[in-house]
Amino acid sequence: MLKTAPPFVRPPRAPYATDPARSRGRLHEEPDSKTRTPFERDRDRIVHSSAFRRLRGKTQVFVAHEGDHYRTRLTHSLEVAQIARSVARVMGLDDDLAETLGIAHDLGHPPFGHTGEDVLDACMEGFQGFDHNAQTLRVLTKLERKYPLFDGLNLTWETLEGVVKHNGPLIRFGATLHDLPVAIQEYNSTHDLELESWPSLEAQVAAHADDVAYNNHDIDDGLRAGLFSLAELREEVPMVDRVLLTVERDHPGVDEFRTSAETVRRLIGVWIDDLMWESGNRITAAKPKSVEDVRAAGKPLIGFSDEMNEHQAVLRRFLMARMYRHWKVNRSRSHAKRIIRQLFDLFIAEPELLPPAWQEGGDGPRGQRTGRRVCDYIAGMTDDFAIEEHRRLFRLDR
Template sequence: MADGQKAVKRTKAKLAGEGGYVRPPRAPYATDPAKSRGRLHPEPESRNRNPFERDRDRIVHSSAFRRLRGKTQVFVAHEGDHYRTRLSHSLEVAQIARTVARQMGLDDDLAETLGIAHDLGHPPFGHTGEDVLDAAMEGYAGFDHNAQTLRVLTKLERRYPTFDGLNLTWETLEGVVKHNGPLIRYGATLQDLPIAIQEYVATHDLELESWPGPEAQVAAFSDDIAYNNHDIDDGLRAGLFTLAEIRADVPMVERVLVTVERDYPDIDEFRTSAEMVRRLIGVLVDDLVWESTNRLNDLKPQTPEDIRAAGKPLVGFSDVMNEHQSVLRRFLMQRMYRHWKVNRSRSHAKRILRELFDLFLGEPELLPPAWQEGGDGPRGQRTARRVCDYIAGMTDDYAIEEHRRLFTLER
């Protein structure tokens, strides 16, 4: 048995003992808040919170975080109160990231912070909104939700007297920007990246050519766990597919459902689905911890910098789990994301955002007063970037209402 498997088994056995939960020891390669590289604008340290806890709290109190409650991923916000929003999704990602990081001996405060922050730059109407804004901004340096998250955290939030943004630690900003891997690789250069990232790293180097720290890698895969499972839950609730259909097409779901029906043969379908999703999350978390522990034991890193310099991700799922997830994603793509009802909502959303963008770009005097001045980039791009920032910050319902006010004649 590999050392990683033995370590995971020992940890599980310890956690299941008579004493209940015992926190695993801190790994030497965990990010240490006491050794943070600090903030772009120096500030006195807090007496009550470490730097990563302070970052988390600043994000939670931000306007952009509150607006996530009205931004969706698949369904439009007004279609139902039970479907996930970007806010509930971010909280789920943060919870999973915290759990995985703690099991692996990493810094769970940083992992939680990255889970909470990762979607702040998403516009209304999910990925449809991102596609519309990117197309509308062609010729104006484009739109990218990851770069927009950096803009929100470093520029668009204006809550402090001496700087724009939230002035988060280097580790949090690095993790937000690089959570999916290095940005400068395979022939890509800094000039190929979104303008917001180019401008920021000119004054605060986030080392875009290296892999992110371990907590950021954990947050990225926690995102995968959260959205795959909540899309199953939301798709079943919306009636886009049935439990029988997903179990027939996705072997991983079938295997988990068999255990649920064996343990609880008399519960109704709603409870069966909920228990299945809960167990699926557990299966994915266990696989992520097991595979990542094996990789880390093979490399034996001693610092977070060893992980950044590894040249490959050290956190990830096993090959078998990646195959299972590919089958699940294909099912969700066919039966949910391309469902005719979802396509109708997507089509409506495209028209709303494109018409709002074109109107504001042609008549910027229609923007609220706070958005009529400023803007970044060359002179020809400033108005477009202001319009883009304004629309990207909207909730679904606000975009619908703004469109109604501007395009519907009322007595």
């Protein structure tokens, strides 16, 4: 008789989970939804936003037109949200908030992945810089303009806190508010996100779900692209070799594509199991009784074990050498750098070339306004739109 696992039973809500019924609310007061919790409502507003739809045309590593099977920011965000929701549910946390933060975390990324971010930050050196996390806050609180009474999506305090602080407090190690990106400074002056404290456990889970997703799915994309082989991966990353051996034992003779997919699937499970085990130990030791205890803990309560962090470092070194700095990827990165730089310089020199809706507005003095306006326009582009905009402006035959 086929053995089946017992049905999943949702654990009770932990006392240190974020309670939607006790949300600190929104900057602009609105009536509560009759059908959704505040965090479900936040998630739905993000899903229906223009910025979220554009993530389908923004890449992780490859340029969008290089293939339909590689991750984009949209598919990555959905994968992060799924992992965050599952982990939060098992741990008795608010899975709606964890999912919302997974969906929102990459909204501020410009086209062409981290290359686009690096170039745009260099372009903005004289205009207070560029940071994708601060840009996410800017998108959520200012650049999305759909509602008649306010700019942005008017999300809850807990969602905005998690977006900004998911990697930990922003004011620590001698940093002050004035050291932070201007978008965070400006918003915090009207809606204090308590930047010196740790975020909720849901935000911490979402941050580590991001690590789980990109570590393992970059393996999948790198194998699909032929940037490295399964044999090379197992030779240089011992954890992958151990998991791959279990796949070969359980499914001898299966083709390499299925073997690779099953290995990645099991690796995700290994990462998640370690995350929950280590986090459980930290929570047991800290004994938080409320979400405020979590914020005041002085250290993260969600995280990987030291052993897993060592495995992660080995994998990241492998991916850096074999994937992120592969000569084919370098060519795409070089092309992307020129596109972003040339578009930025042209729009700064001739802002009248911007679409009419982008020729007004911005923040700060006149020169700063122009720089930030150009930055917002470019940061919102998809890969293909940036390529096409560059063609329109730099090719005489277009």
